[in-house]
Every structure is written in structure tokens, then in C-alpha cells.
Amino acid sequence: MAGLAILAVIYILAGLIGFPPLPEILQQPLLNILPGPVFGFLIDTLQHAGKVLEEFGIIVGLVVLAGAVGAVVARLRGAGAGAGADADPGRRDLMKVGVAGVSAAVLGVRLIPGWAQSVLHPAESGLGGISPEITPAGHFYVVSKNFQDPVLAADGWHLQVAGLVARPLTLDYQGLLRLPATTELVTMECISNDVGGDLISTGRFTGVSLRDLVQMADPQGGATAVNFSANDGYTETLPLAVVTQSPEILVAYMLDEAPLPTQHGFPARILIPGRYGMKGPKWLERVELAASPRGGYWEDEGWDHDAVVKTTSRIDTPAGGALVHLQPVVVGGVAFAGKRGISSVEVSFDGGHTWRAADVQPPLSAFTWNLWRTTWHPTAEGGYTLVVRARDGSGALQTPSGAGSFPSGASGYHSVQVTAAH
Numbered sequence: 001m002a003g004l005a006i007l008a009v010i011y012i013l014a015g016l017i018g019f020p021p022l023p024e025i026l027q028q029p030l031l032n033i034l035p036g037p038v039f040g041f042l043i044d045t046l047q048h049a050g051k052v053l054e055e056f057g058i059i060v061g062l063v064v065l066a067g068a069v070g071a072v073v074a075r076l077r078g079a080g081a082g083a084g085a086d087a088d089p090g091r092r093d094l095m096k097v098g099v100a101g102v103s104a105a106v107l108g109v110r111l112i113p114g115w116a117q118s119v120l121h122p123a124e125s126g127l128g129g130i131s132p133e134i135t136p137a138g139h140f141y142v143v144s145k146n147f148q149d150p151v152l153a154a155d156g157w158h159l160q161v162a163g164l165v166a167r168p169l170t171l172d173y174q175g176l177l178r179l180p181a182t183t184e185l186v187t188m189e190c191i192s193n194d195v196g197g198d199l200i201s202t203g204r205f206t207g208v209s210l211r212d213l214v215q216m217a218d219p220q221g222g223a224t225a226v227n228f229s230a231n232d233g234y235t236e237t238l239p240l241a242v243v244t245q246s247p248e249i250l251v252a253y254m255l256d257e258a259p260l261p262t263q264h265g266f267p268a269r270i271l272i273p274g275r276y277g278m279k280g281p282k283w284l285e286r287v288e289l290a291a292s293p294r295g296g297y298w299e300d301e302g303w304d305h306d307a308v309v310k311t312t313s314r315i316d317t318p319a320g321g322a323l324v325h326l327q328p329v330v331v332g333g334v335a336f337a338g339k340r341g342i343s344s345v346e347v348s349f350d351g352g353h354t355w356r357a358a359d360v361q362p363p364l365s366a367f368t369w370n371l372w373r374t375t376w377h378p379t380a381e382g383g384y385t386l387v388v389r390a391r392d393g394s395g396a397l398q399t400p401s402g403a404g405s406f407p408s409g410a411s412g413y414h415s416v417q418v419t420a421a422h
Contacts, residue, residue, distance in 0.1 A: 001100040003066020007059060008103040011110045014148065022146045023058040028233075030058070036302025040406020043192045047199075048122050052115045055147045059107070103212035124198040130316045130371060131333040131366055134185070135201035137256045142263045143190045143199060143277065145297065149263055150231045150283045157267045159251070163227070163288035173267050176253060179208045184248060184273070185365040187336055189309055191276035191298070192405045196314045196414035200336065202368050205254035205271050211243055214289065225293040228270055231283040236270070237293040238279070248273050248367065251284065273367035274338035276307040276409060304408035309338035311398035313345055313372075313390035313414060316382075320416035324378060332373030333388060333414075335360070341393035345372040351385035352413070358388075378420035387415040 007022070014021040042050050122394050124141035127321040135141075154173040161169040171179075183206045193199035214226065219240065226243050228236045242248060251262055260266040265282025272279045278298045299305050313335035318324055334340045341363065346355040358374040378384060402412030 001103070002070065003063045004103040004107075005099050006066070007062060008106040008110075015110070017377050020148065020204070022062065023055055026058055026062075027054065027145075029149065030054075031301060039116055040192075040302075040404055041343045043404070044194060044404040044410070047192070047194070047197075048118045052119055052378075055111070056115075063215060071121075075260045083163060098307065105169075122198075122223070124201065130373065131202075131334050131369075133202065133361075133368075133371060135203060137258065140201040140203055140255070140264065141183060141188075141190060141199045143192070144232070144263070144415060145234065146232050151262055152231060152267060152283060154267050157285075159268060159287070161213055161217040161287045161289075163290050164220040164223040165214075165289050166220060167216070167218045167302045169213070169217050173253075176208060176251070176268060177193065180212065181206055181208055184250065184271075184367060186271060186367045187369045188271075188274045188277050189312070189336065189409075191278045191303060191307055191409050193312075193410060194405065195312070195402065195410050195412045196416075197410075200312075200314075200334070200369070202364070204256050205250060205252040206254035206257070207250035207271065208269070209391075210249040210251055211247045211249045212272065212289070213251060213287065214240070214243055215287070219289050222291045223289040225290045227288045227294040228281045228284060228291050229286040229288065230265075230281040231285050235294055236279055236281050236296045238272070239293070240289065243315060246272075251287075264266065274340075276309055278303065280308045302407055308378070308407070309336065310409045310411055311335075311337040311340070311342075311390055311392045312387045312410075313394070313398065315347075315386055315388050315414055315416050318386075318416065318418050320418070322416075322418045324418050324420050326378055326381070326420055326422055329376050329378065330373060331358075331376050331386060332371065334369045334371055335388075335390035336369040337390065337392035337398075339367060341366065342370040342390055343393050343395055345370070346389050346391075347374055347376075348387040348389075349378075349384055351415070352387045355389070381421050382419070384418050384420060385415055387413050389413050 009020050046053060050270050091373065100245045123139055127139055157173050159176060183204060185202065185204055187200065187202040190199035224240050226238050226240050235271040250271040251268050253268045255264055260269060268284045269282040270280040270284055314333045315331065316329045316333040317330060331347060340358060345360050347358050348355050360370040365369050399411040400413055404410055
């Protein structure tokens with residue numbers, strides 16, 4: 001009960017003062033001892049619920065640990081507590097129950113709404129039908145490693161470009177905004193996105209080319225890597241040669257013509273078209289040129305170092321389990337292959353035995369997904385398996401064999417089951 005009360009106080013103070021609560025402090029040590037394939041399996045299976053279960057499990061573990069410590073202390077004290085300690089055991093037990101109830105209520109009010117929102121109503125849900133070309137900012141998928149994301153103010157924030165450079169830079173928020181900016185339409189995908197999953201969105205990002213920012217700092221001869229550090233302890237890295245050859249990589253500070261939302265990394269984040277989202281740190285604070293790369297946060301847990309997106313395609317409509325009529329049915333969705341682009345999309349209405357070309361809409365930019373659609377006319381009642389596959393800009397077919405997201409992104413064809421009836 002004391003452990004429960006202490007945790008409640010910790011979460012209250014964390015909200016007021018801004019320091020990380022104990023469960024978040026313990027999160028990384030626990031991830032370090034969890035085998036990568038096990039962690040990857042949990043992410044693939046649980047998605048957003050995985051982080052909720054992790055935080056809940058740590059809280060329960062801490063309470064149980066506190067109870068065990070209390071039991072040991074009580075056993076050691078034995079009868080030495082004195083007769084007066086048990087003068088009114090009923091009143092004491094009532095006080096314990098009251099403290100435990102209030103503490104549990106505080107934790108519930110503090111945590112359960114956020115847990116429910118992330119599991120039952122994640123940002124990427126609720127659009128319905130074929131995805132719009134540009135995802136509304138409020139529905140842009142959200143993933144982070146944190147139980148509680150940083151909330152940073154523009155005032156007082158600074159971005160450093162340092163390390164093996166001749167002219168180190170320190171920019172405040174207004175200084176970053178004054179630099180020459182570019183706007184790009186980019187599709188982002190989380191490396192833990194399942195086949196057919198929703199952790200993929202397209203937005204209009206504005207920011208400063210990372211290449212230009214690095215050149216302003218004048219890299220020295222020994223620099224070969226660009227290492228990133230974020231306010232939440234997140235780290236990532238890119239070869240300097242990749243940054244130099246990729247002006248589209250941004251230090252982004254706007255999404256859909258508005259400042260980055262907090263959950264997307266305000267004041268600034270790294271945006272790398274063609275790579276999974278894990279390569280782009282949010283809440284960016286330091287860009288360091290170095291002689292060697294520093295381990296990325298998720299790479300240290302066993303995920304792929306390069307994180308180049310795989311070719312993927314998804315059926316948005318009809319939804320799995322839908323009932324369709326014996327009349328023309330619009331079938332459509334999205335396809336994405338990063339900077340490789342999409343050359344064609346094919347759909348099967350018999351579980352993959354035969355295929356038909358779909359109409360593919362041109363992308364908004366070289367870095368966005370393609371919307372596709374076709375019309376299907378079921379001729380008989382019964383169940384149908386609809387399957388989609390895509391080819392990238394070189395004509396290479398997406399990988400048909402199914403695999404989970406760990407360590408380099410999920411693969412396989414997306415399929416849905418529908419029933420046709422009069």
C-alpha cells in the first residue's frame with residue numbers, strides 16, 4: 001500500500017515538475033535485457049497495447065516489490081513492534097484501505113484515459129474508406145518509445161550542430177525559422193507497421209535541409225557520421241555521405257502548415273524520406289558530426305540499421321469482414337515503396353490465383369504513397385479473399401512471404417475476407 005501511494009505521488013510530481021516517473025526510468029533497463037525477437041513479437045502482436053502493458057506491468061511489479069519489502073520488514077520486526085501497535089487494528093486497516101483506494105484512483109485518473117486513447121482510439125484510426133492523399137494532421141500516426149513524451153517550449157529550446165565542424169552552430173527556434181526553408185510531401189511509415197497496418201501517413205512538412213545545415217557548420221576532414229540526440233534520450237545516426245547526397249532530409253518544424261504538434265516532435269525533428277520513422281528523432285536537440293556512427297536507440301535493440309522501407313500495399317476498402325452486394329464494388333487502397341516509387345498494383349479476388357491490374361494514381365511527390373483503385377463485380381454469393389500486391393519503380397515485386405516487423409519491417413501481401421450476397 002505504501003508502494004502504491006509512493007507511485008501515485010511520483011506520477012503527480014512528474015506531471016507538475018516534468019521529471020520522468022520511476023516506471024519510465026526503469027523502461028530502458030528492462031528493454032536492454034529483453035531479447036530483440038521477443039520484443040519484436042510483442043510489438044507485432046500488441047501494437048499500441050504493448051506500451052500500455054509494459055507500463056502497467058512495471059507499476060504492478062513495483063507495487064509487488066514494495067509489498068515484499070514490507071513483508072520482510074514486518075517479519076524482522078516480529079513482536080518487537082510493541083503491544084500498542086495493534087491497539088486498534090480495525091482502524092489501522094481502514095486507513096490502509098483508504099490510502100490504497102485514493103492512490104489507485106490517482107493512478108487511474110492519471111493513466112487510464114491515455115491508455116484507453118492509445119489502444120482504442122489511436123490517431124491513425126477513424127478515417128474510413130480509401131485514405132486521403134494527405135493525412136489530416138490529427139490522424140497522422142503517432143509512435144514513440146516514451147510512456148510520457150516531452151513537452152518543450154519554443155523559448156529556451158536550442159539546436160546545436162557540433163562535433164567535427166569548423167563553425168559550430170547554436171540555433172534557437174526563431175533562428176531556425178529564419179533559415180531558408182523547403183516544403184516536402186512525404187509518406188512516413190513506422191518500422192513496426194504490420195502488413196496492411198495503419199502506422200503509415202502522408203503529410204506536408206516544412207523545414208531546413210539537413211545537408212545545408214551541416215554545410216553551414218563546415219564539416220572537418222575526419223567526419224564520416226552525423227549523429228542525432230533528442231530531448232527524450234533518443235539517438236540515431238546517418239552516414240555523412242548520405243546526408244550530403246540527400247537534400248530532401250529535413251530538420252522539420254512544421255506539419256501541414258502549422259508548427260509540429262508536440263507528439264510529432266515540436267520544436268523540430270529529423271525527417272528522412274524513404275526510411276522508416278525510427279530513423280528520424282523527434283524533439284531534436286543536437287546534430288553531431290563524428291568520426292564514427294553512434295548506435296541508434298532501436299538499432300541497439302536489434303532493429304535494422306539502415307531501415308529502408310519495403311514495398312507495401314494495402315486494401316482500404318472494402319474492409320475485412322464486409323458484406324458486399326452482387327453489383328460493382330469499388331476496391332482501393334494505398335501502395336508505397338519509399339524513394340523507389342510504385343510502377344503497378346495488382347489485385348486478386350480469388351485468394352491470389354489470378355491477378356488484375358488496378359488503376360494507380362500518380363503520387364503527390366517522389367516521396368509519397370500512391371492511391372490505387374479498381375472495380376470488382378462479384379457474380380456469385382459466398383466468401384471471397386481479396387489480395388493486393390505492388391511493384392516498385394524498378395518493376396520489382398513486393399516480397400510475398402510473410403514476416404513480422406523485427407528486425408527490418410514487415411513483409412507479405414495484404415488480404416481481406418468479404419462475403420457477397422444479394
